[in-house]
Amino acid sequence: MSAEARHWLDLIHRLTLNRSIKIMNVCGGHERSLSLAGLRTLLPRKIEIIPGPGCPVCICPEEDLYQAMRLALDEQVLLLAFGDMLRVPINLPRSQPRSLDAARAAGADIRPIASPMDAVAIAKEHPEREIVFFAAGFETTMAPVAALFGESLPDNLSLLISGRLTWPAVAMLLESERCAFDALIAPGHVATIMGPEEWQFVPKRHALPAAVAGFTPESLLAAIYSCLRQTLEGRSFLDNCYAEVALPDGNPTAQRFLKNAFDVVDANWRGIGTLPRSGFKLRETHASHDARDRFPDHTSEPRRRAEEMPPGCACAKVVMGQIYPSQCPLYGRGCTPKNPVGPCMVSDEGACRIWWASGVRSQKEAPTCPQ
Incomplete structure (x- = not known):
């Protein structure tokens, strides 16, 4: 551990905590950094x-x-x-392909790519x-997808957004009666695109401490310390602990690409439901490259099932921070990375x-339930 990370950890341990304080991290990248570095084991009990809804695949x-x-x-x-995306399971009879990988095994020409330019x-x-x-993803992924429209696209290429x-x-979580956290670590990469100011609504509208964090232990620990100090001092503001990258107003060029390529519409989130103005849709000016316009709609009404996960799977509760991953009944039993039942294991x-x-293999290794 670096001297800077140790400094922030020491400051955290000097704080007097009279109660449990629950901090949600939104970003899957944050959760990966926290877990693989073992930071939870170093923090006061x-x-x-709490992991949050920061996985676009999920x-x-x-x-x-x-x-x-x-x-x-x-x-x-x-x-x-x-x-x-290729391994994400959906609810279909066992006689049918239940993932893009399975469809590929059945003869479909499906190929993984790493960049929009590959397409x-x-x-x-x-x-x-x-x-x-x-193309599935959050703002950091959709900005380079949007940038494709900065140049002429091949006539035979369409996008399913x-x-x-x-x-x-x-x-939505903050407005819920079951809000299960006291402070928020806001996603650093999203803030680099949209600007850290986008997260001002957390302290202003909900009076909760918030801090934008990067992905190093130093930045994450600084954000945790900020959230704790704000909580203990009874004040709430947005602290930018990723200021070297998440600049004021974000990335104007990326925002321009997003605005030129997409409209913002109501959208369904698996495990959550339809959220107002939460999804990207190709603008009418790009309809010739919109797969939803160029091909038949195969998603009949029975497929439009808000919040539904596979039977027995608690990914919806994991996504919303209501339980920890290892508290799902299927975790490590029917659901493993080699045989994922729910999208959160993919x-x-x-x-x-x-x-x-990170080595958690059973429910016994789970922290206290966040509820």
């Missing part, structure tokens, strides 16, 4: 760090995954997606084929997968 709705799968199987497009390159390499890029904004999910930003990777 009265501090609880909240991608069933209907979007199903549409992507059917486009590849029925319309015989060459489907491209970020790698984590352009593949479309140019295969001008004779229809290429669909299934499943992008979401981060803050509406946090706003992605490197999913809390269940992160906890498994």
Whole structure:
């Protein structure tokens, strides 16, 4: 541990905590850094760090995954997606493919990509084929997707957009009667795009301490200390502990790309439901590259099931910070990274997968329930 990280940890341990203080971290990257560095084991026992809804793979709705799968199987497009999306399970009979990976095994041409520019390159390499890029993610992912429209796209490339904004999910949790946290660590990467000011609503509207954090132990511990100090002193403000990267007003160029490419619309979050003005939709000016316009809609009403996870799976409660990952009945039993039942065990930003990777194998190893 660096001297700076030790400094922040020492300051935290000097604080007098008369009660349990629960801090939610929104970002899956934060949860990964916290867990893999073992920071929870170094903090005083009265501090609880709760994973939140910061995994885009986990909240991608069933209907979007199903549409992507059917486009590849029925319309015989060459489907491209970020790698984590290929293993996300959806609710279908065992006789049918239940993930993009399974559809690929059944003969669909589905390929993982690492960058939006890969989609352009593949479309140019295969001008004779229809290429669909299934693009899911939060603001940091959708900004480079939006940047594709800064240049002329190949005619055979269309996009199936499943992008979401981060803050509406946090706003929903704060407005819920079951809000389970006392302070918030706001996502650093999102703040670099949209500006740290976007998170001012947490202290201003809800009187909760908040701090923007980066992904090093030093930045995370500084943010935790700030949230604790604010709580103990009875004051709430937004502290930017990632100021070297998350600059005031964010990244104007990225914001311009987002505005030019997308409209903001009501959108479904798997495990949560429909949140107002929380999703990205391609603007009408880009309709010729919108897969939803170019191909049949395979998502019949039974597929549009808000909040539904696989039977027995508690990913919805994990996403909303109501339980810890290892408190799901399926964790480590029916659900493991090799055989994921729920989406939180698939992605490197999913809390269940992160906890498994950090060595948590049973419910006995779970911290106190956040409720």
